[in-house]
Amino acid sequence: MPTYDVTVTTSASPEIVWKLLVDAASWPLWSKVDSLDTTRSVGLDPGGDDGVGAVRAFRTGRAVTGERLTEKVEQRLLAYEDAFNSSMRNYHAHIELTPTATAGTVIHWYGTYETSRLLGWVMPRYLQNFMQGMAEGLARYAQESKPTQ
Secondary structure, rough: OOEEEEEEOOOOOOHHHHHHHOOHHHHHHHHOEEEOOOOOOEEEOOOOOOOOOOEEEEEEEEEEEEOOOEEOOOOEEEEEEEEOOOHHHHHHHHEEEEEEOOOOOEEEEEEEOOOOHHHHHHHHHHHHHHHHHHHHHHHHHHHHHHHHH
């Protein structure tokens, strides 16, 4: 089963990083997704603290993918699976946050998935690079947001 695995470190606290992760509306600000599709999302928290079971639909270009939150451990772990995704099946991802000794955060984002034989040639490299960009965008935005806690 193909995988991706990225790790980045930010000087932002786990609290700041966590707030960005659980608020689907913030993802277009720091990630590679273009927008949150609220018409296809289900169970979003109006206060920006999406819970287990929420489906967050993100548009990137013409594609819309849905991710269902499956596990949430405050400021430590956010896990999700595909709710709808035309290019992948059995997608499971985890985002683990670990505090650093200097009050920053290590962001470890990894996942497994299945895809078609045709996409199997390009998806591993594409998804590894895409998710690296996601994690780096989160780290950078959290760090820049730090003074406004």
